Amino acid sequence: MDINHLISQYGYAALIVGSMAEGETITLLGGVAAHQGLLKFPLVVIAVALGGMIGDQLLYLVGPPLRGTHPAPFRQSESADP
Template sequence: MFEHLDFNYLLATYGYLAIFIGCLLEGETILILGGMAAHQHVLKLLPVIGYASLAGMLGDQLLFWTGRYFGERLLPRLHKQQAAIDKVTHLVNQHPTVSIFTVRFLYGMRLMGPMVIGACKVSPLKFACINLLGALVWATLFASAGYWAGEFLQQVLGDLKPYRWPIILGVMALVVVVALVRHVRAKRKAAQEG
């Protein structure tokens, strides 16, 4: 099915765009794959990090301003996210600088966190500066992880060209499994607390 698609052409043509769009949302999976593509010399590592950093920062800025202007009305309606909202609010109240930097690294908080920070009336300039630094560190870590995963797989498998689609599908499946396991654990923990 996939063997007729020219993987190099797809990545060279749409790779940076896919990284940018993927990193506007969550982004870790696409960023790891982008790092692996950089290892294979289909993409370049620094532009992967640059596009991912820009998209991650812009996405969080949009969520921050959403929280700033609509947080008082929007957040109380998100009953299923109340535990995450409470955690981020507590973190912002105790350590605002740390919360801005780390919220993108906390599972389940990436989308909710910047909205809560915006609703907490953190300074927009402070948020933008720390958010940019956090996005750069985040993009560098995940793209580098993908790059080094590519290096490891090449040492194990040799030439990765015949394995590119299975690797992509495998990484995506692994991310889905990890997300499901975390979701089930969170549900169990919520049921035990409730």
């Protein structure tokens, strides 16, 4: 079993999972795999877009429970009186 077989078998799933965290780099790697004929380009675009949307939704859902746990420099402070 070589790397080309693994990419052609699990490439789309890896693109979805990878694009949830780091979209641009994974998109580039998916494009390289499509150029080499291991993956189909339209499916690469769909997989990366789907992974990006899933990642954005997960971060949106995780945000409210963590609302009060920001580090001190990022907490909202009261505005100064003029």
